[in-house]
Amino acid sequence: MTEELIIAGFGGQGVLLTGRLLCVAAMRQGKHVSHIPSYGAEMRGGTANCSVVISDEEIASPVIERPSIVIALNGPSVAKFESRIRPGGLLIWNSSLVKMAPTRSDLVLIPLDATDLSLAEGTERGANMAAIGALLKLKPDLVPMDAVEAALDEVISARNRKHNPVNRRILHAGYEITEKINAA
Amino acid sequence: MSKTVLMKGNEALAEAAIIAGCRQYFAYPITPQNEIPAYMSRRMPEVGGTFLQAESELAAISMVLGAAAGGVRAMTSSSSPGMALKQEGISYIAGSELPCVLVNVMRGGPGLGAIAGAQGDYFQATRGGGNGDYRTIVLAPGSAQELADFTVDAFDLADQYRIPVLILADGYIGQMSEPVVLPEPTGKTFEKPWALTGAKGRSKNIIASLKLIPDNALEEHNLHLQEKYDLISENIRRIDTYHTDNAEWLIVAYGTAARIARKAVDRLRDEGVKAGLFRPLSLWPFPDRELHEIARNAGKVLTVEMSMGQLVEDVKLSVNGEVEVDLYGRAGGAVPALDDIIERINSYERENHTHVQAS
Numbered sequence: 001m002t003e004e005l006i007i008a009g010f011g012g013q014g015v016l017l018t019g020r021l022l023c024v025a026a027m028r029q030g031k032h033v034s035h036i037p038s039y040g041a042e043m044r045g046g047t048a049n050c051s052v053v054i055s056d057e058e059i060a061s062p063v064i065e066r067p068s069i070v071i072a073l074n075g076p077s078v079a080k081f082e083s084r085i086r087p088g089g090l091l092i093w094n095s096s097l098v099k100m101a102p103t104r105s106d107l108v109l110i111p112l113d114a115t116d117l118s119l120a121e122g123t124e125r126g127a128n129m130a131a132i133g134a135l136l137k138l139k140p141d142l143v144p145m146d147a148v149e150a151a152l153d154e155v156i157s158a159r160n161r162k163h164n165p166v167n168r169r170i171l172h173a174g175y176e177i178t179e180k181i182n183a184a
Numbered sequence: 185m186s187k188t189v190l191m192k193g194n195e196a197l198a199e200a201a202i203i204a205g206c207r208q209y210f211a212y213p214i215t216p217q218n219e220i221p222a223y224m225s226r227r228m229p230e231v232g233g234t235f236l237q238a239e240s241e242l243a244a245i246s247m248v249l250g251a252a253a254g255g256v257r258a259m260t261s262s263s264s265p266g267m268a269l270k271q272e273g274i275s276y277i278a279g280s281e282l283p284c285v286l287v288n289v290m291r292g293g294p295g296l297g298a299i300a301g302a303q304g305d306y307f308q309a310t311r312g313g314g315n316g317d318y319r320t321i322v323l324a325p326g327s328a329q330e331l332a333d334f335t336v337d338a339f340d341l342a343d344q345y346r347i348p349v350l351i352l353a354d355g356y357i358g359q360m361s362e363p364v365v366l367p368e369p370t371g372k373t374f375e376k377p378w379a380l381t382g383a384k385g386r387s388k389n390i391i392a393s394l395k396l397i398p399d400n401a402l403e404e405h406n407l408h409l410q411e412k413y414d415l416i417s418e419n420i421r422r423i424d425t426y427h428t429d430n431a432e433w434l435i436v437a438y439g440t441a442a443r444i445a446r447k448a449v450d451r452l453r454d455e456g457v458k459a460g461l462f463r464p465l466s467l468w469p470f471p472d473r474e475l476h477e478i479a480r481n482a483g484k485v486l487t488v489e490m491s492m493g494q495l496v497e498d499v500k501l502s503v504n505g506e507v508e509v510d511l512y513g514r515a516g517g518a519v520p521a522l523d524d525i526i527e528r529i530n531s532y533e534r535e536n537h538t539h540v541q542a543s
Contacts, residue, residue, distance in 0.1 A: 027363050059443070060447035
């Protein structure tokens with residue numbers, strides 16, 4: 001198993017944190033992991049993204065040309081990364097914010113009201129948690145939910161750890177609603 | 185400290201320097217190594233050390249010279265154009281036979297270039313960008329773990345041989361977060377009777393790179409340095425090999441390029457193609473005899489580097505015309521493509537290397 005993920009969104013949507021959370025959770029499961037932020041010219045224009053590789057094998061390059069999975073938390077991220085996803089890959093996109101829906105027919109496209117799920121818990125900053133929940137539902141072999149929940153306490157700084165109960169609720173909300181999307 | 189943690193390479197290096205007893209760190213910011221000064225600015229005060237953001241790279245390297253002359257473990261870090269500015273100081277440190285650790289987290293060049301990772305400073309690192317006949321030990325980590333391990337080692341090597349030791353990592357190695365087990369201190373201690381510690385009760389020590397008197401002082405000094413460099417060349421032979429025993433096609437690479445090359449070896453072996461990887465861990469001294477020994481059994485050597493033909497020169501010097509050497513280089517922040525490496529090796533199989541001239 002090797003998954004190459006790109007997680008993208010506005011600065012402040014917790015893109016880098018999302019990557020680290022998945023990495024730490026997978027690392028604690030004995031997986032090989034790498035995480036690298038985008039920087040440079042890419043970063044200008046309001047989108048941040050990071051590349052995450054989770055694998056049973058040693059990881060060659062942390063740099064991802066053709067991701068197998070993209071989590072796009074805003075519109076520019078869909079525009080930027082939809083075309084780069086491998087055929088048969090997965091695109092989880094934030095339908096609360098994205099106006100131009102992705103169109104490729106050779107991908108699994110999952111519209112997720114990530115920001116709305118977060119707002120239901122009284123914050124707009126938990127859209128990333130909803131997206132992780134959806135990812136865990138769709139890719140059960142990637143990393144188990146309890147490992148991600150445990151990783152929250154390791155990755156989130158002591159100052160912000162008080163928000164983890166909310167983070168967990170949004171995580172589960174994303175998981176459960178994706179169950180319904182899939183069943184529909 | 186045996187717990188596995190997810191750490192960015194630059195931060196693993198910084199913490200490893202503290203583990204090694206480095207308490208004096210001087211630098212001027214530049215991407216993609218800024219996590220090192222950021223980390224040091226927080227950690228050094230906690231451990232009673234000095235973090236000083238200098239007014240320039242020239243100042244930072246001069247502060248390293250001063251601290252090293254005082255007998256303490258000192259380090260500076262920078263990235264490519266910043267390292268270019270430090271070369272004068274590095275030459276002075278080498279001439280003064282002072283121990284220190286230098287870090288270059290390479291970005292694309294020439295000039296200001298760009299901030300994505302590259303390996304274009306191989307010549308600068310291994311040939312000496314400064315003036316005169318001097319050497320620095322150059323270590324080439326390929327992961328966050330090796331960044332940490334090699335840094336602890338670098339401080340011991342620097343003290344043992346009174347020489348600057350350079351950690352040469354491409355920006356991807358520095359920027360990437362990976363699982364790391366932080367190393368333990370080695371516990372080695374080094375007497376420094378030459379250090380400038382105040383001459384009360386002993387004759388004075390002089391540290392200088394200027395050697396005027398007697399007339400042959402500078403040549404004597406150079407001969408002494410060469411003896412030391414010869415000794416280091418005998419003692420430091422660091423390599424990592426992967427499937428080289430029966431390799432018909434040998435890839436030589438370091439850093440991020442070597443990680444991709446290793447994956448290419450796996451894929452090629454799955455297809456029944458006998459590829460192997462030779463990864464030099466020390467770039468100076470370059471493990472030439474070891475490479476020669478392994479390469480002479482291969483039909484051809486492919487050098488994969490994130491530069492346009494720098495490492496390949498040491499590879500050619502090592503095999504001395506006995507084996508054909510090809511080059512696959514990427515530059516400006518591009519990483520070698522896995523499929524391109526595989527295709528290149530497969531093309532050797534197809535051509536059976538009958539019409540390819542030794543380059």
